Amino acid sequence: DVKVTQSSRYLVKRTGEKVFLECVQDMDHENMFWYRQDPGLGLRLIYFSYDVKMKEKGDIPEGYSVSREKKERFSLILESASTNQTSMYLCASSAPGMVETQYFGPGTRLLVL
Amino acid sequence: GENVEQHPSTLSVQEGDSAVIKCTYSDSASNYFPWYKQELGKRPQLIIDIRSNVGEKKDQRIAVTLNKTAKHFSLHITETQPEDSAVYFCAASKLGPDKLIFGTGTRLQVFP
Numbered sequence: 001d002v003k004v005t006q007s008s009r010y011l012v013k014r015t016g017e018k019v020f021l022e023c024v025q026d027m028d029h030e031n032m033f034w035y036r037q038d039p040g041l042g043l044r045l046i047y048f049s050y051d052v053k054m055k056e057k058g059d060i061p062e063g064y065s066v067s068r069e070k071k072e073r074f075s076l077i078l079e080s081a082s083t084n085q086t087s088m089y090l091c092a093s094s095a096p097g098m099v100e101t102q103y104f105g106p107g108t109r110l111l112v113l
Numbered sequence: 114g115e116n117v118e119q120h121p122s123t124l125s126v127q128e129g130d131s132a133v134i135k136c137t138y139s140d141s142a143s144n145y146f147p148w149y150k151q152e153l154g155k156r157p158q159l160i161i162d163i164r165s166n167v168g169e170k171k172d173q174r175i176a177v178t179l180n181k182t183a184k185h186f187s188l189h190i191t192e193t194q195p196e197d198s199a200v201y202f203c204a205a206s207k208l209g210p211d212k213l214i215f216g217t218g219t220r221l222q223v224f225p
Contacts, residue, residue: 004156033212040122042202042217043157058212059114090156101147102213104156 003027004105006091012111019078021108023091031095032074033102034058034066037088046089049074081112115140117205119216126193127224134219136203137185143205146186147213148177151200160201161188193223 007022023032033048035058045058047066055066063085067075074093078085088109092102116139126132138146147162163170163177163186170177174193179186190197200220204213 035215040217042119043215045212045214048212059214101159101162104158106156 004091004093004103006105006108008108009106010109012113013081014113015082017081019081021076021089023074023105024072025093026072029093029095031093032068033092034074034076035090035092037090043090046076083112086110086112115143115205115214117203117214117216119203119219121219122217123220125222125224128193128195130193132190132193132221134188134201135185136216138205141184142207145206146179147204148188149202151202157202195223195225197221198223
């Protein structure tokens with residue numbers, strides 16, 4: 001059974017802080033994704049990675065960066081948090097070479113004050 | 114790039130009735146169309162998907178239909194039950210190492 005975990009369920013940060021969100025999967029998946037979920041906007045792709053040390057921009061990468069030093073771990077970094085980055089952040093992974101059946105983590109609800 | 118539109122944004126039905134959610138996509142090269150269900154406070158989970166080489170796929174009370182010519186696909190839920198209440202997302206992509214483009218979601222409420 002695929003397990004995708006995220007480091008925090010809830011997080012409160014101040015404007016300007018550097019924020020790290022971590023995602024770990026235990027199924028040797030090569031593909032990993034970071035989305036943000038906002039009411040009425042659905043799931044929007046921030047960054048994704050098809051392999052270690054590889055990253056590609058999604059649809060809304062501004063204000064974010066990522067790190068993939070190990071295959072099982074994909075980190076999302078908010079370099080200088082802003083209030084408009086208050087959102088639900090979801091990590092997902094999928095089987096090698098394919099985007100089918102993305103397995104999602106439980107999400108991190110981030111509040112930036 | 115691909116754009117996916119989803120309607121309606123909210124849908125309320127009586128238990129036992131059918132529910133239909135529709136999505137349109139813009140990229141004619143897209144060939145994979147999954148549907149995810151997200152219950153309140155939980156993570157999205159794949160419930161059914163369809164590839165462009167078939168027009169319809171069923172799994173018990175849920176079915177998905179695809180019209181490639183019109184570039185739209187729909188989720189059909191029959192004999193709805195209260196546990197069907199959730200947010201449903203459609204998505205589209207090209208098979209292979211590509212990204213999913215999600216619709217904006219439909220909140221389905223099934224009243225007993």
